[in-house]
Amino acid sequence: MGDKSSVWGQTCRIIPLAFPKGQEKVCELCQSPARLQCATCRVTFYCHAEHQRTDWVGIHERICKLLVPVRTCMPNNTKEIQLKKMELIKISTLVAQSKLFQGKHQEALPAAHLCSRYTEDVHGPQSVQQVPAFLLLAEANIGLGNLALAAELLSQAEWVLLKTPEHSNSLTQQLNRNFGRLHAATGNLEDARFNFANDIFFATVEFGMNSTVTACSLFLMADVFAKMKKMSITRSMYQEVARIWCDHLTKLLEIYKKNIPNPAMLSESFHDKSKRAEGERMLGAILEFLQKDVSKDLTQIALVTYSLAVLRLLDGDSHKALEFGSAALQASQQILKRDLTDAIQGLLQLLQTNPEPPSD
């Protein structure tokens, strides 16, 4: 008996009593007794259609067939199976991160849970390798307002890291970022500033001052200062975020221009595109701030709208790119120093003469 659902994958009903005692199937998401089974892999079960759809969108579409050997082979701790599990961990981590970059906290949960489960399976409970999964889950839960659960997850992650002094700066940076987010969400701005300050420090150490990771850390900190009504600091930090993103996008644009004759070279990973989505959200927020700001910094407005134009171009939205590009040109022509005008005019010319990039 199968349910037709081409968009969300296909399922079929199962009869719980048909399974031997001790081998009852539980829902992939909520662990309650399962009534549905994925018709493709047949090793994933759900309590009802909504959970199946959530899991499909969240992660299952990408890993459906990969689960078969992992969940059917016995024993399932052979080297080959372990490698397959590590592949699943990698995919689920990337998917969860991508969802979070796009602000899709609910959709990130299935991937984050899967990551946590398989990491524990491969490396054991409370291992340092499980920390990224804790952090992903914490971030998703903060976004959904489940602050108590997020606090618990972060405490676990912190405890593991304290027990493992030789861990990477990247993990410390992410832990601080999530603690910062948690404190900001609870209104504890002082602790939020402390954690975001550590986030920026470790991001700079690990990734450098001109990295988009550091830019995100600065953006989050700027947000806290905005809540404290310290607008000059917010403005200064936003300026730095915009500069980093503009430099990053300029490099991507150069690569794009070089590969126009070879469209095949232009294809990018889902993860890269999602990261850009995060950049777009940040730049959008900065633009909104600048447009409302009393100082009306046209240089910054030009820079941010230009960056948004490049982002839209790279995502294949020429129409929106042209819109942003024109706004950038208008702003840049009103300022004395016209360093950016040439770059903006170059971009507009590119938009007018070249077709849209290929979509994946």
Place this chain on the structure above:
Amino acid sequence: MKRSQNSFRTRRAPEEPTRLPTKQEVTALTADPVQNMCVEMLQRGLHRSFSELFSLLQAARTRRKAAAFTTAAAPLLEEQRDKLETLKLRLIRAEEAGRAGSWSDSCQQRLLLAQYFSSPEDLWLRLHFYHSCADSEQGAASAPAMEAQAFLAEFYLQTDDVEKAKQRAELSLKREDEGMLGLNSQTLMPRFSRVLTEANMRLAEAADDHDTALKLLQESCRTARKIKDESLEGRANLHMGRLYLSKDEHDSAKQLFDSAKEHFLSAQDAGGLAEFYRTMAKFSESKGNTDEVIEFLEKSAEICESSHQHSELADVSMTLCEVYYRKGRYDRAREVALKCFEVSCKAGLTAMLLKAQTMVGISSAQLLIEKHVSGGMSSSPAALDRLLKREKTKACGELNSEPAE
């Protein structure tokens, strides 16, 4: 024992509950001091100060790595607490001043940092802060920025980076002409003018063609005249005179040399006068007048000696020695060479010292030869007697000498 047991039982709990340290306080104790400093800056929203401090620490580490095999390892910047504290304090003040729109104060903090790093191993930090002060976008016309600009112009001139020195001097003078500078900065203008004059003279010396050199020297003269620096104007005239001399325009050259002398006398510039006489010696040399050459060189040497210009004195003395030697006046050549040797020893001029030694040697040898040759050529009884005695001594010497191995 019983008393202590009782006191233990009856001991009261403290009036106030003990306060647990916050997470921040614990981190402050356990984390690296540099990390604490950076985090404190960031918590206050001073991200630009943090970025600058971080870059400097990274640069210091890179420099230390590069120098590891060549020089004795100096302590890293991050290990020098007092320097870090000063950096932190001034960078924070600079950023806060900038944020408040007070660009002059911001530049002032940077200038103070530049002046703080005065030791030779911190030259790179000094230059960093002078640059960041002088090249500040918003505060470029402020007094501290101009002060930094003056230092950099003079520094580049000293280190022979003449083009850079000229650029900075010209930029500052242009700002002054456009009325962009305040009263406090105008006292620095003579320094820029001097740098520009000097830079133009050096560029003229290195120029490939005469026209470029002439243009540069004319500009030098104009600049020197503007700031009423007689000494500098004298030097510019001297350089121009040399240029005309190289083109065989002797009349124009002589006019400029005379003008230079007037300027040097007016400015009581002993160094300038000494250089003038050296130039005049060259001028006389071009006319083939050796006596005049000697006269001018002697004058130059005298001035160098009285004004304690050891290096110039050694140089002039050597030239004079060579002239005397060429003229066959070996006694005088030897005397001057000895003088040159003495001065070179005092001034630690090793190459010149060795040269002087050689000149003393060959002048002395020439004197001896002269003596013997002049004795042998005479036909007087005394000369004959000397010649006979010499030959006899020579013969005995040959008989008594050990057979060669």
